Amino acid sequence: MSVRGTGPFLIFLISMPLLTANVHAEWSSxxxxxNVIGPERLENGDEFGCYGYEGVDTLEETWVISxxxxxxxxxxxxxxxxxxxxxxxxxxxxxxxSTALELxxxxxxxxxxxxxxRNDGLFxxxxxxxxxxxxxxxxxxxxxxxxxxxxSIHWRARVDDLRVRDDGExxxxxxxxxxxxxxxxxxxxxxxxxxxxxxxxxxxKIFINSSTQxxxxxxxxxxxxxxxxxxxxxxxxxxxxxxxTFPELNKDVRNLQVGWRxxxxxxxxxxxxxxxxxxxxxxxxxxxxxxxxxxxxGLHHSVTIAGHHTTNLFRWTQDFQNSDLVFTWLIERxxxxxxxxxxxxxxxxxxIAVPAIMAYLIRRDMNSKSSRV
Numbered sequence: 001m002s003v004r005g006t007g008p009f010l011i012f013l014i015s016m017p018l019l020t021a022n023v024h025a026e027w028s029s030x031x032x033x034x035n036v037i038g039p040e041r042l043e044n045g046d047e048f049g050c051y052g053y054e055g056v057d058t059l060e061e062t063w064v065i066s067x068x069x070x071x072x073x074x075x076x077x078x079x080x081x082x083x084x085x086x087x088x089x090x091x092x093x094x095x096x097x098s099t100a101l102e103l104x105x106x107x108x109x110x111x112x113x114x115x116x117x118r119n120d121g122l123f124x125x126x127x128x129x130x131x132x133x134x135x136x137x138x139x140x141x142x143x144x145x146x147x148x149x150x151x152s153i154h155w156r157a158r159v160d161d162l163r164v165r166d167d168g169e170x171x172x173x174x175x176x177x178x179x180x181x182x183x184x185x186x187x188x189x190x191x192x193x194x195x196x197x198x199x200x201x202x203x204x205k206i207f208i209n210s211s212t213q214x215x216x217x218x219x220x221x222x223x224x225x226x227x228x229x230x231x232x233x234x235x236x237x238x239x240x241x242x243x244x245t246f247p248e249l250n251k252d253v254r255n256l257q258v259g260w261r262x263x264x265x266x267x268x269x270x271x272x273x274x275x276x277x278x279x280x281x282x283x284x285x286x287x288x289x290x291x292x293x294x295x296x297x298g299l300h301h302s303v304t305i306a307g308h309h310t311t312n313l314f315r316w317t318q319d320f321q322n323s324d325l326v327f328t329w330l331i332e333r334x335x336x337x338x339x340x341x342x343x344x345x346x347x348x349x350x351x352i353a354v355p356a357i358m359a360y361l362i363r364r365d366m367n368s369k370s371s372r373v
Contacts, residue, residue, distance in 0.1 A: 026336040027053065032313035033075035033331070041317065044326065045255050047079045047183035048072055049087030050108070051330040054311055059093055062102040069106050071333045079185055082221030087125075087184045089308055089330035090115050095122075107219035110184050113152050113306055125184050125306075129153035132305060137167035142174070142303075148294040150187050150302045151179075155327070156309055157316040166319050174325060180295050180302040181254050181326035186223055187302055190256065193225025193273050194292030201288050206231065206279040208290075210271050222273045224258050226293040230266035233281040238267065241276040249297060255326065256296050268298055304328050 032038060033048070041048075050068040052058040058065060069085055072078065078085040084107050092114040095103075100120040103111065112125030129151040130138040145151045157164055182190070196211040208227060238246040238260045249259035249270070260269045260277070266289075271277050295302055305327045310316045311334035320327070 027333050028336045029071070029075070030310075030312055030331075030334060031075075033072070037313045037317055038076045041313070041327070041329070042077065042080050045080065045181070045183070045186070046327045046329060047087065047185050048076055049078065049085050049089060049110075049184065049328060049330050051089040051309055051332040053333045054309070054335045058088075058090060059095070059099055062099050065099075065102045065108070066106045068331065068333060069108075072331050079183070079221060081186065081189065081223045082219075084219055086110055086188070086219055086221070087112070087328060087330065089113065089306065094118065095120065109219060110188055112184065113154070123188055125150065125152050127152055127154050127306070129303070131155065132166045132170060134165040134167040137170040139170055139173060142170075145179075145301045145303075147300055148302075150182075150184075150304065152184070152328075153303065153305050155305050155307050155316075157307075157318075158312075163315075171320075171323065171325070174303065175323060177303070178252075178299055179254065180256070180297065180299045181304070181324060182256060182296070182302045183304050183326055183328040184306070185221060185328070186256060187304070189221045189223035190225055190296060191292070191294055193223055194227055194294070195225070196273070197225055197227045197271075197290075197292060199227065199229060199288070199290035201285070204233070204236075204281045204284045206281070206285075206288055208269055208271065208277040208279070210273050210275055212274040224256060224270045224272050226268055226270040226296055228263070228266060228268055228291050228293050228298075229279065230287075230289040231279075231281060231285045232265075232287050233283050233285040235262065235267065236280040236282055238269070239278050239280070241278065246277055251297065253297055254299065254324070261297065263298060268293060270296060306330060 050072060052064040052068050056064050065088065072085055073083070077083045086108055087110040088103055088108045090111060094116040095111070095118060100122060104121060110123045110125060113127040115124060117124040130136060130141050131154040142151065155166070193210060198209050200207045206229060208229065210225060240246050247259040249257070249261040251261065256270070258270050258272055260267050267279065269277050305325055307316050307327050307329040309332045310329045311332050313329065316329065
């Protein structure tokens with residue numbers, strides 16, 4: 001290589017990391033999803049949905065929809081009721097046809113929570129409970145929730161490098177309310193299971209049969225549904241199809257589980273899809289009525305906390321480890337906390353460039369001495 005050409009070549013070597021640092025995006029994995037915290041949150045009743053990839057606009061780059069699903073499934077199940085994620089979070093905006101199609105083909109059924117609703121077959125959850133962030137939380141808004149509604153409250157633990165403080169007063173108040181603590185997916189499928197329950201009578205017995213959750217596809221969770229049964233005879237017993245006593249619930253239960261509870265004029269029955277429950281009365285009744293119940297255990301309404309942009313489950317959950325609240329975690333695959341190949345690229349370039357520069361300087365010095373001789 002000539003002396004004249006060495007300078008540009010060295011400049012190219014040194015500039016190479018700058019030119020190539022952004023060609024291949026690098027992503028890390030949140031191992032808390034599969035270790036310790038993730039299993040604990042599933043046991044708590046939480047749900048894991050998707051939010052996409054950090055720094056990528058899902059509305060512009062729809063490939064992240066299926067990629068986020070694959071990333072999540074490599075780490076954890078979506079819920080205690082089903083393996084595959086069904087909820088996807090977006091910022092404000094409106095889905096176009098291609099995005100809606102990609103969501104549907106990837107098995108997502110629920111979207112939220114600031115989107116403009118459209119008729120695309122998806123179920124839209126709206127942010128109607130403000131936020132848990134201190135200074136933004138709104139108890140008055142939460143107190144005004146309508147009966148049988150789903151209240152979805154926003155939570156984001158960090159914005160860039162800044163930690164967001166939760167409103168401890170609001171959290172404590174929420175934990176004391178007689179509401180159903182649930183998730184987007186659980187609420188959605190509980191309602192469908194209730195609708196899919198059939199009630200019949202034979203003599204002094206009432207048969208409550210819950211159909212298997214529709215096509216039982218990978219996207220459909222097997223979530224219990226609740227039915228209200230009204231009758232005018234004395235209750236003797238409640239059993240499952242094998243004759244085993246069906247568990248009795250008290251009115252204070254706020255997390256979804258199977259069982260029954262006596263109410264004025266009848267009972268509430270919460271059962272798994274594909275199961276049968278038998279009520280035995282003292283005498284045959286000619287006045288049996290039934291209807292699906294939207295809110296578990298006859299509670300006033302439902303509440304979930306939607307954890308947006310959840311890139312690090314430890315950071316997003318650290319303020320709620322001993323809380324009764326139930327969360328819908330919208331998982332976002334994080335960018336590599338390093339800076340990609342920039343620093344390694346510089347290191348490799350320096351290893352190559354320094355000997356070349358030294359050789360060039362030595363050769364130039366020798367040529368300079370030769371020319372003076």
